[in-house]
Amino acid sequence: HAHEEQLKQVYERFEKLFTITPQRLRMITDRFVGVLEEGLQKDGQTVPMLPAYVFGWPSGDEVGSYIALDLGGTNLRVCHVVLKGAGKFEITQSKFRLTEEQKQTEGQELFDFCADCLATFIQDHFGDANGDVILEEELALGFTFSYPMEQDRIDHGKLVRWTKGFGNPNTEGRDCAAMFRASLEKFKLPIKMVSIINDTTGTLIASHYVNPQTRIACIFGTGCNAAYMEHIGDISKINHLGLPADEDMAINCEYGAFDSFKHEHMAEIRTKYDEHIDLHSNKPHEQSYEKMIAGLYLGELFRLCICDLIDEGVLFLGQNTYKLEKTNAFDTAFLSLIESDPTDELLTVTGLFTHFFGIDTTIEERQFFRKLAKLIGTRSARLSSCGIAALVTKMGYLDSGCGVGADGSLYSKYPGFADRLHQALEDIFGEKGRNIRTYQAEDGSGVGSAIIAAMTKARK
Numbered sequence: 001h002a003h004e005e006q007l008k009q010v011y012e013r014f015e016k017l018f019t020i021t022p023q024r025l026r027m028i029t030d031r032f033v034g035v036l037e038e039g040l041q042k043d044g045q046t047v048p049m050l051p052a053y054v055f056g057w058p059s060g061d062e063v064g065s066y067i068a069l070d071l072g073g074t075n076l077r078v079c080h081v082v083l084k085g086a087g088k089f090e091i092t093q094s095k096f097r098l099t100e101e102q103k104q105t106e107g108q109e110l111f112d113f114c115a116d117c118l119a120t121f122i123q124d125h126f127g128d129a130n131g132d133v134i135l136e137e138e139l140a141l142g143f144t145f146s147y148p149m150e151q152d153r154i155d156h157g158k159l160v161r162w163t164k165g166f167g168n169p170n171t172e173g174r175d176c177a178a179m180f181r182a183s184l185e186k187f188k189l190p191i192k193m194v195s196i197i198n199d200t201t202g203t204l205i206a207s208h209y210v211n212p213q214t215r216i217a218c219i220f221g222t223g224c225n226a227a228y229m230e231h232i233g234d235i236s237k238i239n240h241l242g243l244p245a246d247e248d249m250a251i252n253c254e255y256g257a258f259d260s261f262k263h264e265h266m267a268e269i270r271t272k273y274d275e276h277i278d279l280h281s282n283k284p285h286e287q288s289y290e291k292m293i294a295g296l297y298l299g300e301l302f303r304l305c306i307c308d309l310i311d312e313g314v315l316f317l318g319q320n321t322y323k324l325e326k327t328n329a330f331d332t333a334f335l336s337l338i339e340s341d342p343t344d345e346l347l348t349v350t351g352l353f354t355h356f357f358g359i360d361t362t363i364e365e366r367q368f369f370r371k372l373a374k375l376i377g378t379r380s381a382r383l384s385s386c387g388i389a390a391l392v393t394k395m396g397y398l399d400s401g402c403g404v405g406a407d408g409s410l411y412s413k414y415p416g417f418a419d420r421l422h423q424a425l426e427d428i429f430g431e432k433g434r435n436i437r438t439y440q441a442e443d444g445s446g447v448g449s450a451i452i453a454a455m456t457k458a459r460k
């Protein structure tokens, strides 16, 4: 009973740390709106609000055969997309898992690997028995490169900085479209890269292609980000380009960077665990909002809490905990498993701790872990709502309502994530919060990239 009481007290401590009140959500949202506005007015802001050079919504009638290449946080994906119009499409794809080493090698080598995987895919899908590639005409390729880029055209993208654990040298500040094109040339493929986009922009376009109510797209995966369609006249930092003010352009917010550097907006809710994750990441002080929300970090947050309790002598006395004490040993998918364990005894949790960490747990401990996972998962979902709420406020979508296409493993696989996010939107806006609907987005980096390639070809 003493242990149970101890765990109860510890839980209350974490509950205070990780609970975000409705009032706090509203405050963060207000500040977020201001930060989004600033990003549209001036270059080089923390939340950079990057113009994506995708002009307006797709008609839904885009057709044709396209290649999409997606360098995400975890995998490299190559797709062949056939757009059929009327919001319909077919897709075939291959995935190649990225190694930690590939995320840190020389930048050009990373793009060589991308081109190599593409060549394999093309050979497999369009090659004949002699190894020749059979294609009636050159295929247009849309490259999804989901890191903050500065663009002044759709086929050009200067990497602002690596995120999501990448650190390849000689890439930041360079045109990654040109780097990839150089790698592509080595393979002599009948393929032309026409567009380079962020997955969030692709998700926005793909979701609108199948559901025209879509106004915003969000990603909650390895990282966290959003894109939406802005009036060109309101992107004052590009006024000098003389683009038609009454047309629309997609903006890749890169709002995972919200609250970075000075922590002006969320200092009150940052915990020592958030601080630890930030300082031990390969990019300290950057992507602060993302580090409190995204898949790359939630498991680690949980692990750090547990490690604190091991140090305090609350957990696992007399057991060897070295496996659990390794940085990033606890995947965010484990939190999903813990929260969704269907058994009274929490047998999934038992198995998880014995199998991966060689640790025995009591039922009280497992119940505590489940509640702790819920605190961390709920905080993530609630903070996620602030960025959406800020965009909705800024664009005046609250009364009319709007659709938000959302993607990423957190959104699609974490139990209760969407419900918690919706609850937070109601906490922010009251009943009107229900006018904002989120739903599983369409595949942005495959289908979205293909649609954008089609839109780009049509514009030329």
Ligand code: ADP
Residues within 6 Å of the ligand: 072, 073, 074, 075, 220, 221, 222, 223, 294, 295, 296, 297, 331, 332, 333, 334, 336, 407, 408, 409, 410, 413, 414
């Ligand atoms: P990406 O963002 O790289 O395109 P995902 O959307 O799949 O890819 O996100 C990957 C992240 O999601 C990883 O950080 C991983 O830990 C986390 N993740 C994977 N599976 C789950 C799950 N079932 N529940 C919660 N998080 C998960």
